[in-house]
Amino acid sequence: MRFLKGHGTENDFVILPDPDGELDLPGALVAAICDRRSGLGADGVLRVVRTKASPEVAGQAGQSEWFMDYRNADGSMAEMCGNGVRVFARYLVDAGLAEAGEFGIATRGGIRKVRLGAGGDIAVDMGKPAVHGESVTTVAGQEYIGLHVDMGNPHLACAIGDPVAQLDLSHQPAFDPGVFHNGVNIELFNAVGPRRAVMRVYERGSGETRSCGTGAVATAVAAAHLSGESVGEWAVEVLGGTLTVTLTEETSYLAGPAVIIAEGNLTLAE
Numbered sequence: 001m002r003f004l005k006g007h008g009t010e011n012d013f014v015i016l017p018d019p020d021g022e023l024d025l026p027g028a029l030v031a032a033i034c035d036r037r038s039g040l041g042a043d044g045v046l047r048v049v050r051t052k053a054s055p056e057v058a059g060q061a062g063q064s065e066w067f068m069d070y071r072n073a074d075g076s077m078a079e080m081c082g083n084g085v086r087v088f089a090r091y092l093v094d095a096g097l098a099e100a101g102e103f104g105i106a107t108r109g110g111i112r113k114v115r116l117g118a119g120g121d122i123a124v125d126m127g128k129p130a131v132h133g134e135s136v137t138t139v140a141g142q143e144y145i146g147l148h149v150d151m152g153n154p155h156l157a158c159a160i161g162d163p164v165a166q167l168d169l170s171h172q173p174a175f176d177p178g179v180f181h182n183g184v185n186i187e188l189f190n191a192v193g194p195r196r197a198v199m200r201v202y203e204r205g206s207g208e209t210r211s212c213g214t215g216a217v218a219t220a221v222a223a224a225h226l227s228g229e230s231v232g233e234w235a236v237e238v239l240g241g242t243l244t245v246t247l248t249e250e251t252s253y254l255a256g257p258a259v260i261i262a263e264g265n266l267t268l269a270e
């Protein structure tokens with residue numbers, strides 16, 4: 001199986017080119033690929049498949065040639081991945097499958113428009129965040145209140161007083177399953193300056209990761225909510241770098257680096 005490896009602010013992915021949708025990719029195989037000891041190791045898998053060859057998103061075929069079939073490290077599916085879609089775009093352009101500039105990518109969360117050059121940062125229109133009110137998480141016995149933000153996928157973004165650097169995120173934080181029926185990505189952040197936050201994240205299906213693009217937008221939305229703002233540019237520092245989030249009245253944008261670092265052939269027994 002041919003693969004590439006890439007990351008966006010150290011949120012890392014195995015890319016599996018499968019243009020005609022011929023690959024059987026059960027959850028157990030994804031989990032084996034993402035295993036950091038016995039597999040290649042990654043936070044998730046990006047299967048690159050033509051939209052028209054993907055019945056679940058066939059309705060988006062008129063707006064995008066390519067579908068990002070995103071899977072979490074445990075093999076579960078997710079609607080969207082903000083860093084993943086930027087790495088996916090980098091792959092398409094580097095492989096000559098799309099031209100640099102602006103184009104749409106189909107996801108389970110709908111079309112996402114990316115903008116990129118031959119190199120440098122990649123920006124994506126993440127759509128209008130949907131804010132659903134407050135909920136609570138518990139991390140190592142400590143309760144934190146956060147904002148439920150839907151970015152196509154679910155988030156609980158919590159501004160906390162404790163320094164995020166000191167949090168123990170080695171275990172799944174508790175959340176309200178009555179609110180988050182399908183699980184949730186949990187961001188904990190410190191506001192460290194005007195329109196600047198330091199964030200850590202525990203991702204649904206992947207555990208703690210070094211960055212999360214949809215989570216960075218959710219964090220900017222929660223930080224803006226606290227400061228009484230609704231538009232502007234936020235810097236979100238994550239363990240793997242810094243992402244820029246721009247909130248407008250109509251939509252949100254995520255920008256930052258995304259690179260392909262390796263390619264090869266994978267032989268892996270399930």
Ligand SMILES: N[C@@H](CCC[C@H](N)C(=O)O)C(=O)O
Pocket residue numbers: 011044072077078079080081082083084153154185203204205206209211212213214215
């Ligand atoms: N790392 C991603 C989010 C990936 C999906 C998430 N774990 C979920 O299950 O919703 C990002 O950069 O947005």
